[in-house]
Each structure stands twice: as structure tokens, then as C-alpha cells.
Amino acid sequence: MTKKTAFTPATHTTPPAAFSHGVRKGNILQVAGQVGFLPAQEGQPPTPAGPDLRTQTLQTLTNVKAVLQEGGASWDDVVMIRVYLTDTGHFAEMNDLYNGYFAEQGLTEPPAARTTVYVGLPAGLLVEVDALAVLG
Amino acid sequence: MTKKTAFTPATHTTPPAAFSHGVRKGNILQVAGQVGFLPAQEGQPPTPAGPDLRTQTLQTLTNVKAVLQEGGASWDDVVMIRVYLTDTGHFAEMNDLYNGYFAEQGLTEPPAARTTVYVGLPAGLLVEVDALAVLG
Amino acid sequence: MTKKTAFTPATHTTPPAAFSHGVRKGNILQVAGQVGFLPAQEGQPPTPAGPDLRTQTLQTLTNVKAVLQEGGASWDDVVMIRVYLTDTGHFAEMNDLYNGYFAEQGLTEPPAARTTVYVGLPAGLLVEVDALAVLG
Incomplete structure (x- = not known):
């Protein structure tokens, strides 16, 4: 296997x-x-960045990237990004942040597909993101 | 890579x-x-079909298929379809539309898996669909 | 193909x-x-276990596992589990159930990734789960 x-x-x-x-x-x-979540601190519970959408979104993307990198991958390997927001009123601002973030990532491949939907998240969280990558 | x-x-x-x-x-x-969204018109903002569930659902499936085809794939290659509705009261009608649509697609392989959940979508949109396909 | x-x-x-x-x-x-849903009974409509979160969650995981097994796979093959809950207040209890369930599964590989979001589900349903596996 x-x-x-x-x-x-x-x-x-x-x-x-x-x-x-x-x-x-x-x-x-x-x-x-x-x-x-901000970088983990020994003995402290997870603490979200923010509380504003900008700070949380950028920290969330940083956290996704950290996992990709730990797995030997990069944004260029990602085929699908799922964005979960809590408020349709956040779509335009999230897109601006998303565009700005990826403009700085130096991608050499086309951007991933994406789906954005509006769901409930635990109190204090405005955004959640997951990603599917294909390596090799 | x-x-x-x-x-x-x-x-x-x-x-x-x-x-x-x-x-x-x-x-x-x-x-x-x-x-x-209806087919893009030069210089016009995106305009949803509808506003009824039937028209929007069929247009959405048409739009997914267009992307599959542009990528050299077909519905037969799809392993997962995610359907996002805004109202649990739309489930039965969406299923009828879904069944009717796929009955006309001439699939030669079994249908994809599917998850349907109820989320918020931007004003005026009743349905969103994404799809994962395996080629080769 | x-x-x-x-x-x-x-x-x-x-x-x-x-x-x-x-x-x-x-x-x-x-x-x-x-x-x-409880195991299908000939001539009966689908009936959810429960109605409590514990019973529904464990039945749901049992149902996912049954599909994996029917496809020749096991939890060890799963790379992503998506959990849909209806209430953020259910997160802690679902996690306890999830941990207990997987502790009993005898996994020999690390656990799958997971995303949990809070959505609407049809009346009477508190949890929905889907899974992506890689075989071979």
C-alpha cells in the first residue's frame, strides 16, 4: 500500500x-x-489573529502555505482552494486580500480553482481555508 | 514538476x-x-439565469460541463460533485432537475458521488456546484 | 479511459x-x-439513528466506513474527511466521538486531514461526513 x-x-x-x-x-x-491562528505558543491555547478579516485571512493563507511547505509542496501544486466565510459582505474584501496575497507569491503556474461558500464557524473566526494539491 | x-x-x-x-x-x-451565470457578454457584469431554481440549476450544470469540456473531460470522468443550496426546501426539486439533466447526458460510467449542504450564497444565487474529475 | x-x-x-x-x-x-441513516430496511424510507449527536455521528462514520470497505479501501487510505455540523456547540462533543471512534479503528497510518464547517442539513440530521481516499 x-x-x-x-x-x-x-x-x-x-x-x-x-x-x-x-x-x-x-x-x-x-x-x-x-x-x-497565530503561531503556536507553548502552553497557550490557539489564538486567532485579528479580529479583522484582513489579518485573519492573511494569517489563514500563511497557515495553509506552512502546511504545503512542510509537505514539500507549494501554491503552484494546489489545484483547489476552498474558502469558507461567515458573511457574504466579506466577499469583495476577501478577494482583494486573496489577489494581493497571491500576487506576492511568485506563482509560475496558473492559480488553483476555488469555491467560496458562507457557513457558520466557531465564535471569533471569520474565514477558513483548505487546499488540495497534486505533486510529482 | x-x-x-x-x-x-x-x-x-x-x-x-x-x-x-x-x-x-x-x-x-x-x-x-x-x-x-448566463454566457458572458462583452462589457456586461455576470448575470444569473433565473431567478428560479430550475433555470439556475440547469445553467449551473451547463457551466460545470463547459469547464470539463474545455479541459478535455466529460461528466464520465467526474468522481465528486458538491452541490451547495441555500434552502433545504429546494432539495427535492434540485434532485428532480439533477436526475433529468444527467438522464440526458448519455453517461456510460456510473454517476459521481455527491454531497449536498445548505449554505449562504451571494444575493440572487440559489445554487453552486463544483466537481472533481480523474482523467487518463 | x-x-x-x-x-x-x-x-x-x-x-x-x-x-x-x-x-x-x-x-x-x-x-x-x-x-x-440506520441500515436500510426493505420497503422502509431512510431512518436516521439518534436523534442525539452521539448516535448519529457514530452511525455516520459507520456508513462512511461501509462505503470505503465496499470499494476495497479502509480508513488508512483516506486523506480528507469533511465534517458538516449544524451547530458550533456540537464541535467539542463531535471531536470526542471522533477521537474515540478512530482510537478503536486500529489505524496503522496517520489520520486524515479534516475540515469542519457549520451548515444547514435536512430536518433531523445533525451531521454529514464525506471522505476522499487514495488507493494503490
Whole structure:
């Protein structure tokens, strides 16, 4: 059987349940839903950046990237990004942030596909993002 | 590195942010979340079909198919379809439309898996659909 | 073209529309959104376990596993689990159930990635789960 590998960036808090921040099996790498938690501090509970949408969104994308990198991947490998917002009124601003963020990433491949939907998230969280990558 | 290819059907409006309507990397093809926008008109903003569920759902499926085809794929290649509705009261009608639509597609392979959940969408949109396909 | 195979465990009710409970194409296996329906009874409509979160969650995970097994896969093959809850107040209890369930599964590989979001589901359903696996 193809081995499955999990990875947790040093900046990340331990997942709150029996799941992995990122796994790779075969040529598929999946990043779990990331939120805008600041880098983990020993002995401290996870703390979201923000509370504004800008800070949380950029921290969330940073957290997704950290998992990709820990798994030997980059944004160029990502085929799908799922963005979960809590408020349709945040769409335009999130898009501006998203565009600005990716403009600075120096991608050499076309951008990933994306789906954005509006859901409930735990109190204090405005955005969650996960990503599917294909390696090799 | 495996190259990533993006595709945009001629009927499609430009994505509202730095994402692709469809991408392929290796044998994986991902279609971004599609809504019921009518074929793009030069100089016009995206306009949803409808406003009824029937018209929007069929236009949305047409838009997903256009991305699949632009990427050299068909419904037979799709393994997962995610359907986002805004109202649990739309489930039965959406299923009728979905069944009718696929009955006319002449599939030669079994239908894809599917998850349907109820979320918020931008005003005027009743349905969003994305799809994951495996090629080769 | 790579063939697509669909599978339906004997315990499962017929899907309410033209989709498959599970499909495999190439090395990708996708399990459709499963809810906590009890094993199908001839001539009876689908009936959810429960109504409590504990019973529904465990039945839902059992149903996902049944599809994986019918497709020749196991939890060890799963790279992504998507959990849909209806209430953020259910997160802690779902995590406890999730941890307990997987502790008993005897996984030999690291756990899958996961995203949990809060959506609407049909009346009476508190949880839905789908899963993406990589075989071979």
C-alpha cells in the first residue's frame, strides 16, 4: 500500500482532534481546514489573529502555505482552494486580500480553482481555508 | 514538476479573483464552484439565469460541463460533485432537475458521488456546484 | 479511459438522486456525503439513528466506513474527511466521538486531514461526513 505521511508545521497548534494538518498519499496532498491562528505558543491555547478579516485571512493563507511547505509542496501544486466565510459582505474584501496575497507569491503556474461558500464557524473566526494539491 | 493547466470556456466571465474556473494537474481536474451565470457578454457584469431554481440549476450544470469540456473531460470522468443550496426546501426539486439533466447526458460510467449542504450564497444565487474529475 | 466503478454497501439505502455512495476512478476513491441513516430496511424510507449527536455521528462514520470497505479501501487510505455540523456547540462533543471512534479503528497510518464547517442539513440530521481516499 502507498504510505500516508502526515506533517505539522512547527508554527501550528496540535489539531483539536484525531486529524492531521496535512497528509500526503501517492501524489495527492491535502491540507486540512486552516483558520487564522497565530503561531503556536507553548502552553497557550490557539489564538486567532485579528479580529479583522484582513489579518485573519492573511494569517489563514500563511497557515495553509506552512502546511504545503512542510509537505514539500507549494501554491503552484494546489489545484483547489476552498474558502469558507461567515458573511457574504466579506466577499469583495476577501478577494482583494486573496489577489494581493497571491500576487506576492511568485506563482509560475496558473492559480488553483476555488469555491467560496458562507457557513457558520466557531465564535471569533471569520474565514477558513483548505487546499488540495497534486505533486510529482 | 507536473505542469498545471488552467482553462476558461469562452462562455465564462472572468473569475472575480485570482482563481481558475478549471485546472488540471497530472490526472486530476478540478472545476471551481460554478453558479448559474448566463454566457458572458462583452462589457456586461455576470448575470444569473433565473431567478428560479430550475433555470439556475440547469445553467449551473451547463457551466460545470463547459469547464470539463474545455479541459478535455466529460461528466464520465467526474468522481465528486458538491452541490451547495441555500434552502433545504429546494432539495427535492434540485434532485428532480439533477436526475433529468444527467438522464440526458448519455453517461456510460456510473454517476459521481455527491454531497449536498445548505449554505449562504451571494444575493440572487440559489445554487453552486463544483466537481472533481480523474482523467487518463 | 480509466474505468469508473461505483459501489453501494448492502446496508445502504438507494441514493435519493442520480449519484453514487462511492466511486473509484484510477487511484482516487470518493465517498459521497453520508448521514446517520440506520441500515436500510426493505420497503422502509431512510431512518436516521439518534436523534442525539452521539448516535448519529457514530452511525455516520459507520456508513462512511461501509462505503470505503465496499470499494476495497479502509480508513488508512483516506486523506480528507469533511465534517458538516449544524451547530458550533456540537464541535467539542463531535471531536470526542471522533477521537474515540478512530482510537478503536486500529489505524496503522496517520489520520486524515479534516475540515469542519457549520451548515444547514435536512430536518433531523445533525451531521454529514464525506471522505476522499487514495488507493494503490
